[in-house]
Amino acid sequence: MTERSRVAAEFDLIERIRRRAAVRDDVVLGIGDDAAIVQVPAGKQLVIAADTLNRGIHFPENTAPADIGWKALAVNLSDLAAMGAEPAWCTLSLSLPAGDMEWVDAFLDGFLELATRHRIALIGGDTTRGPLSVSVTVHGFVAPGRALRRGGACVGDDVWVTGTLGEAAAALLQWRGGAVVDPALRARLDRPTPRVAVGMRLGAVAHACIDISDGLLVDLQHICVASEVGGEVELESLPASPQLIAAFDTQRRLAAQATGGDDYELCFTAPPAMRYAVEDIAIETRTPITRIGRIVAGRGVRALSADGSEWTAPTAGFVHFA
Amino acid sequence: MTERSRVAAEFDLIERIRRRAAVRDDVVLGIGDDAAIVQVPAGKQLVIAADTLNRGIHFPENTAPADIGWKALAVNLSDLAAMGAEPAWCTLSLSLPAGDMEWVDAFLDGFLELATRHRIALIGGDTTRGPLSVSVTVHGFVAPGRALRRGGACVGDDVWVTGTLGEAAAALLQWRGGAVVDPALRARLDRPTPRVAVGMRLGAVAHACIDISDGLLVDLQHICVASEVGGEVELESLPASPQLIAAFDTQRRLAAQATGGDDYELCFTAPPAMRYAVEDIAIETRTPITRIGRIVAGRGVRALSADGSEWTAPTAGFVHFA
Numbered sequence: 001m002t003e004r005s006r007v008a009a010e011f012d013l014i015e016r017i018r019r020r021a022a023v024r025d026d027v028v029l030g031i032g033d034d035a036a037i038v039q040v041p042a043g044k045q046l047v048i049a050a051d052t053l054n055r056g057i058h059f060p061e062n063t064a065p066a067d068i069g070w071k072a073l074a075v076n077l078s079d080l081a082a083m084g085a086e087p088a089w090c091t092l093s094l095s096l097p098a099g100d101m102e103w104v105d106a107f108l109d110g111f112l113e114l115a116t117r118h119r120i121a122l123i124g125g126d127t128t129r130g131p132l133s134v135s136v137t138v139h140g141f142v143a144p145g146r147a148l149r150r151g152g153a154c155v156g157d158d159v160w161v162t163g164t165l166g167e168a169a170a171a172l173l174q175w176r177g178g179a180v181v182d183p184a185l186r187a188r189l190d191r192p193t194p195r196v197a198v199g200m201r202l203g204a205v206a207h208a209c210i211d212i213s214d215g216l217l218v219d220l221q222h223i224c225v226a227s228e229v230g231g232e233v234e235l236e237s238l239p240a241s242p243q244l245i246a247a248f249d250t251q252r253r254l255a256a257q258a259t260g261g262d263d264y265e266l267c268f269t270a271p272p273a274m275r276y277a278v279e280d281i282a283i284e285t286r287t288p289i290t291r292i293g294r295i296v297a298g299r300g301v302r303a304l305s306a307d308g309s310e311w312t313a314p315t316a317g318f319v320h321f322a
Numbered sequence: 323m324t325e326r327s328r329v330a331a332e333f334d335l336i337e338r339i340r341r342r343a344a345v346r347d348d349v350v351l352g353i354g355d356d357a358a359i360v361q362v363p364a365g366k367q368l369v370i371a372a373d374t375l376n377r378g379i380h381f382p383e384n385t386a387p388a389d390i391g392w393k394a395l396a397v398n399l400s401d402l403a404a405m406g407a408e409p410a411w412c413t414l415s416l417s418l419p420a421g422d423m424e425w426v427d428a429f430l431d432g433f434l435e436l437a438t439r440h441r442i443a444l445i446g447g448d449t450t451r452g453p454l455s456v457s458v459t460v461h462g463f464v465a466p467g468r469a470l471r472r473g474g475a476c477v478g479d480d481v482w483v484t485g486t487l488g489e490a491a492a493a494l495l496q497w498r499g500g501a502v503v504d505p506a507l508r509a510r511l512d513r514p515t516p517r518v519a520v521g522m523r524l525g526a527v528a529h530a531c532i533d534i535s536d537g538l539l540v541d542l543q544h545i546c547v548a549s550e551v552g553g554e555v556e557l558e559s560l561p562a563s564p565q566l567i568a569a570f571d572t573q574r575r576l577a578a579q580a581t582g583g584d585d586y587e588l589c590f591t592a593p594p595a596m597r598y599a600v601e602d603i604a605i606e607t608r609t610p611i612t613r614i615g616r617i618v619a620g621r622g623v624r625a626l627s628a629d630g631s632e633w634t635a636p637t638a639g640f641v642h643f644a
Contacts, residue, residue: 028469032472033471034472037405045359049446050415052448054450082357093372093457124370131452147359210356
């Protein structure tokens, strides 16, 4: 491509994205200049997270472009949810091997479908040639002092988790093994549900929160390290979908749930006095929230089997895409 | 790598970056949680830009890691400069083929050297496996209504440009041709100077502004389209460094200056009444600023030779990295 046609193609692509991006009253200047200008509401702090998805690393090669668009935004919204923040704006840096407009339109279908659900406006970014890679930066608001952090867990807290665990890892395992992939499991891998509404309600309820991207035990460990406490998880209480139960024997299912990753559910801790408050949030947001363990004195996270013995994760098979 | 060692390696990498990142009073929570929390000053609007560099596309394969770090931040700071914004915070998404700590340290040397100069704090992001790619999002402040945009140019305005033009393109041309690359030219390709101090002073002076990434004529055209005006540039007045003059004959030099791109200088328009004000800014910031043309009625940008005839860019040779 000549310089002129390359610039023209990028301009077309940006114009295409600009036309489809939603507006918000607090966006002073959106896509189309050297940068965007926005107005943070008085009395709010700004929460910022950035996450990248690369082909073959964060999603299988055969992932549909609309699903890549959805997931690229979802994993970032999940970080806002884990902070208890209200989504506001995002930027998108899209590297593409070729300027394939059909691909971009499909990608935007998924990206903007999720953006619309959470009223987050796409305000800028760039498009460039390169191996397929999607970098998103998201911005949201919290009231000062109300953000959820990893470091606030207290001994005696309950440990809770939203939704169900292990389906994304199970889909990946089926796909890698060459098996037929259950569509319900694959949907959980391709279109994770960021728990934004739950996160926004947890500010006055939870002591600590994280989203599960690396696997429940690893991510709960992040909370425990930051909080200088230990954790115990009862394996039998981990929430499982019917599809996961049907697809795997118990040991493989438990491994997927405890260590699989890519769930993008929230794991949080809250004092026992907040159990009713948590149940209210579950009802209000129509989101299953399950109590799975407790914060204890000491260090490290232990997974306990039904008989109270410590469970050790199988060493192979659950390397996720990341 | 097993899942556990992969997570540990990423954690080490993030910890390594966290230890080296500067702090600012307005960063409530920096690197290490699901997201960062910052406080925008009362009465300011927030300016946000995002730009990605991919190996082999935006920089030659043999670019030193410290230079990649510098350039990844510089091109983003240049967008803030083009808006007249004061830099505040940035996020960094780094995709790397392997977790090479030496490479990361060298990359951070360049990135943080420039960050320190402009008091911009690295507050978050992610590291992941993938082809080498660097995505940066920058945040800065402007007073409401004071941002520089592309759309404000008026007929009769002067057109100005900071620094000198064409050296980055010249270095790329020498490198691609297999010639010995002049170190001074190569330094301009690898370590562009974002004109932040100039941009911050232009708010009350300039009508329109853009940074030159695609080439002077193409970028001035962006101003003209957004402002619904035309532009004229006097080729003989384009500022050239001694190294560029020494390395190229006149026609090739002019082509590099007018169309080369990758300069990351500012191009802006201002009314003739502001000539003294522009000269004051040049002195205060110790930055050459040169008047190179004017905004006229009509559409399109014309480049004029010394005899007043219209000049046409050579069609080959100046495809830049982007």
